[in-house]
Amino acid sequence: MRLDGRRTDQMRPVKLEIGYTRWAEGSVLISQGDTVVLCNATIDEQLPAWLMRTQEARGWVTAEYAMLPRSTLVRTPRETIPQARTQEIRRLIGRSLRAAVNLALLGKRQIIVDCDVLQADGGTRTAAITGGYVALVLAMRKLIAGGYVPVETLLTPVAAVSVGIVDGEPLLDLCYEEDLTADMDMNIVMNRDGHFVEIQGTAERKPFDRAMLNRLLDLAAGGIGELLRLQGEALA
Numbered sequence: 222m223r224l225d226g227r228r229t230d231q232m233r234p235v236k237l238e239i240g241y242t243r244w245a246e247g248s249v250l251i252s253q254g255d256t257v258v259l260c261n262a263t264i265d266e267q268l269p270a271w272l273m274r275t276q277e278a279r280g281w282v283t284a285e286y287a288m289l290p291r292s293t294l295v296r297t298p299r300e301t302i303p304q305a306r307t308q309e310i311r312r313l314i315g316r317s318l319r320a321a322v323n324l325a326l327l328g329k330r331q332i333i334v335d336c337d338v339l340q341a342d343g344g345t346r347t348a349a350i351t352g353g354y355v356a357l358v359l360a361m362r363k364l365i366a367g368g369y370v371p372v373e374t375l376l377t378p379v380a381a382v383s384v385g386i387v388d389g390e391p392l393l394d395l396c397y398e399e400d401l402t403a404d405m406d407m408n409i410v411m412n413r414d415g416h417f418v419e420i421q422g423t424a425e426r427k428p429f430d431r432a433m434l435n436r437l438l439d440l441a442a443g444g445i446g447e448l449l450r451l452q453g454e455a456l457a
Contacts, residue, residue, distance in 0.1 A: 224398055225254070232382070232394045232444050237355055237455040247334075247359030249455070251352030254396055255342035260352040262360035263333045272331075280327025282357065284314035286349055288338040310346045313419060317350045317379055317410045318357055320418045326374040332360055343397040347381035347408055351448050354379050358456055377412040380448035381419075384409060384437045386429060393440045405429055409441035413449050 223229070233254030241250040247262035272281055286307060290296045300307060318334060334357055336349035358378075364370045385395045385406035392399060400406055407422035422434075 223392065225396065229390055230393050230440055230443060232447055233396065235351075235448065235451055237352065237451060239355060239359060239455055245356070245360075246363055247356040247361075249352050249355040249359070251348050251355075253344060253348045253351075253394070255340060256344055256348050257338070257340040258345060258348045258352050259335075259337045259339055260349065260356040261335045261337075262353075262356040263335070264360055264364065265331045265333055266329075268329055268331055278329070279324040280322075280329060281324065281331040282315065282319045282322050282327075282334070283331060284311055284318060284334045284336060284349075284353060286310045286314055286336045286338075286346070288341060288345070292338045292341045310349070313346060313408070313410075313421070314349050314353055317381060317418050318353055320410075320412060321354060321357065321376050321379045322361070323374050323376055326370055328370060332357060341397070343395050343400045344383045347383050347410075350379065350381035350410060351452065355452055355455055377414050377416075378449055378452055379410060379412045379418055380445045380452060381408060381410040382441050382444040382448060383407065384441045384444075386433065386437075391433065391436045391440055393444045407437055407441070409438070409445065411442065411445045415442065 236252040238250040240248055242248040242261055245261035246264045249260050251258050290299050334353045336353055338345045361375050365372050383395050384393055385403040387399050387403050404426045405424045409420055410418040
C-alpha cells in the first residue's frame, strides 16, 4: 500500500476541465492528484522566424512551461530567464504534441501551448503533456470548423505518465514524496496506437534490469490507456 493508499498500478484521480479560460483558442485545467496544471493553446498565424527562413511549407506546434512561485511547498523565485530544467521540459512537451499533428497540413501557422503549473506534487511535465494535448485539440477544432485545415491534420492522440521504482517496487504515477525517494524514475509518452513517442529514464540510486524495464513500460501503458480514455471523454 502506497503513501496515499493507492495500488502500485493505480493512477491518482484525474480531472480535465475544458474551456477553463475565456480567451485562449483551447484551454483545459488538468488535476492529477494534487498536481494542477493550466494548459492554454494559442493559434498564431505567424511562424517562428527560424522556420520562415527555411521556406518549408509546414506549420509548427511548440510549448512553454513554467511553475508559479507558490506551486511548491516553499516559494520558488519566478524565472525571468528559463532554467535548464524548464527548457528541457518545454522541448519534451513540444515534441510530444507535435507527434499528434500533421505539420504539413497545418499551413503556415503555429500553435503555442502554454503549460503553467499552479500546484506541484510530482508528474507536472507528464500532466502538462496530457492536458496540453486536450488544449491543442480544442484549438485545432476551431481551425477545422473554419475550413482552414482538414480534419486529417489531427493525428493519433498522445498522453504521458510517470513510473518509478520505490523500495524495489515498480509504481505508476509517482507523487512528489515517492519521486523523492525513488531508486529510478521514468517519464513515458505514448499515442493511442500503443507506440512510444518518448521515454526518459534515469537510475537515481541503482541500475535496473531489462525485466524491470518491461514491467515499468507495461505499467505506463496501462496508465496512459486510462488517460487517453479520459481525454476522449472530455473532448466528446
